[in-house]
Amino acid sequence: MKLSTDEVLKxxxxxxxxxxxxxxxxxxxxxxxxxxxxxxxxxxxxxLLFIQLGKRSPLNxxxxxxxxxxxxxxxxxLILVGYTNLYRISIKGNTRFGNPETLKKKIEYLSDLLMKxxxxxxxxxxxxxxxxxxxxxxxxxxxxxxxVVATSFxxxxxxxxxxxxxxxxxxxxxxxxxxxxxxxxxxxxxKNGDKIISYSPIPGNDEVFNxxxxxxxxxxxxxxxxxxxxxxxxxxxxxxxxxxxxEDDGSWAYGxxxxxxxxxxxxxxxxxxxxxxYQKFCNDFSYKKVxxxxxDFYINNFFMKDGTPKYxxxxxxxxxxxxxxxxxxxxxELRLLENHKIIADKVYNWTxxxxxxxxxxxYYQKNRFFRSKISYMRWSNAFxxxxxxxxxxxxxxx
Numbered sequence: 001m002k003l004s005t006d007e008v009l010k011x012x013x014x015x016x017x018x019x020x021x022x023x024x025x026x027x028x029x030x031x032x033x034x035x036x037x038x039x040x041x042x043x044x045x046x047x048l049l050f051i052q053l054g055k056r057s058p059l060n061x062x063x064x065x066x067x068x069x070x071x072x073x074x075x076x077x078l079i080l081v082g083y084t085n086l087y088r089i090s091i092k093g094n095t096r097f098g099n100p101e102t103l104k105k106k107i108e109y110l111s112d113l114l115m116k117x118x119x120x121x122x123x124x125x126x127x128x129x130x131x132x133x134x135x136x137x138x139x140x141x142x143x144x145x146x147x148v149v150a151t152s153f154x155x156x157x158x159x160x161x162x163x164x165x166x167x168x169x170x171x172x173x174x175x176x177x178x179x180x181x182x183x184x185x186x187x188x189x190x191k192n193g194d195k196i197i198s199y200s201p202i203p204g205n206d207e208v209f210n211x212x213x214x215x216x217x218x219x220x221x222x223x224x225x226x227x228x229x230x231x232x233x234x235x236x237x238x239x240x241x242x243x244x245x246x247e248d249d250g251s252w253a254y255g256x257x258x259x260x261x262x263x264x265x266x267x268x269x270x271x272x273x274x275x276x277x278y279q280k281f282c283n284d285f286s287y288k289k290v291x292x293x294x295x296d297f298y299i300n301n302f303f304m305k306d307g308t309p310k311y312x313x314x315x316x317x318x319x320x321x322x323x324x325x326x327x328x329x330x331x332x333e334l335r336l337l338e339n340h341k342i343i344a345d346k347v348y349n350w351t352x353x354x355x356x357x358x359x360x361x362x363y364y365q366k367n368r369f370f371r372s373k374i375s376y377m378r379w380s381n382a383f384x385x386x387x388x389x390x391x392x393x394x395x396x397x398x
Contacts, residue, residue: 012361023072025377025379027131044134073114073117082389086389114157123180126150158171162174175226194244213274232282243287252268265309279291291334295334309350319366324384329386364380
């Protein structure tokens with residue numbers, strides 16, 4: 001029997017709340033109390049080996065290795081945005097997911113929790129991941145190293161929370177994240193002034209297009225709330241750089257480094273959505289054709305006619321839960337759900353049939369011969385929660 005989006009979303013909401021917003025992550029194996037005390041822990045190869053094992057294996061070693069379920073700031077932010085969408089649904093009279101007063105309390109609770117998790121010692125509010133991250137020989141980020149990606153999601157969540165709660169502290173904290181982006185991150189600047197910003201203050205992941213676009217997205221939000229022209233100017237420099245890296249077919253590689261030349265679904269969605277936010281909040285439509293060309297590549301190359309959400313443009317597997325979740329969010333933010341509702345519905349049906357567990361949570365990935373059925377809070381459930389809340393909000397707006 002086909003499950004409706006509101007039924008699946010309600011089940012997912014119950015699951016997330018029963019887990020108290022905590023969970024495992026594909027990248028968290030280095031949080032193991034056993035591995036942390038290994039004499040080999042300081043070796044990059046050792047760290048990379050176990051990160052890849054945790055990320056790729058369909059077997060869950062986390063209980064055996066004593067990996068705790070924890071809060072992840074980006075995961076909390078995704079859930080918080082989902083709550084703000086449910087609040088907007090509730091004030092229209094649909095209280096299936098809670099009444100406005102109850103949802104507002106949950107929004108305040110997660111906002112306060114997110115504020116407490118901001119990283120100290122930087123020029124503005126910023127957030128990281130609750131695990132160390134080793135990526136080949138490019139970089140090593142210790143646990144809770146702030147990144148522009150996590151900061152973008154967290155600040156956006158606080159902006160959306162402010163719209164409902166009118167708590168000035170939420171707004172001020174979100175606005176301060178601009179200082180982190182402008183002062184703490186490394187930059188590479190072209191002769192014409194366009195620039196790309198680093199993933200983190202720690203060197204080693206310095207030219208990732210979606211990460212820079214997400215930084216510009218934060219600056220665009222800051223311009224919306226302050227009308228400080230410097231935010232608009234700095235956002236434009238980044239957006240212009242990212243736009244110049246678009247390939248002739250409308251696509252973007254993940255980054256400029258030769259080992260980052262793949263093209264995937266959800267990072268492409270990040271770029272398109274971020275450029276659209278810049279266009280909307282900064283009232284600059286000079287990149288309209290870039291957005292349209294990027295979206296055409298996105299919708300035509302990452303989603304099959306039967307609803308299968310591909311990870312890569314030229315390869316189906318692994319099918320990752322991030323891909324359908326970002327589709328619903330991208331379509332909603334670009335106001336294109338009406339035009340592409342058929343594929344959005346097909347992707348939803350495929351996702352529920354292949355990656356949904358009757359206990360309310362979503363699986364991580366489907367490969368050609370097996371599925372990774374591990375429940376991850378940030379990567380899977382929080383991301384789907386935000387995406388489905390956008391889909392459900394759309395249905396309550398039409």
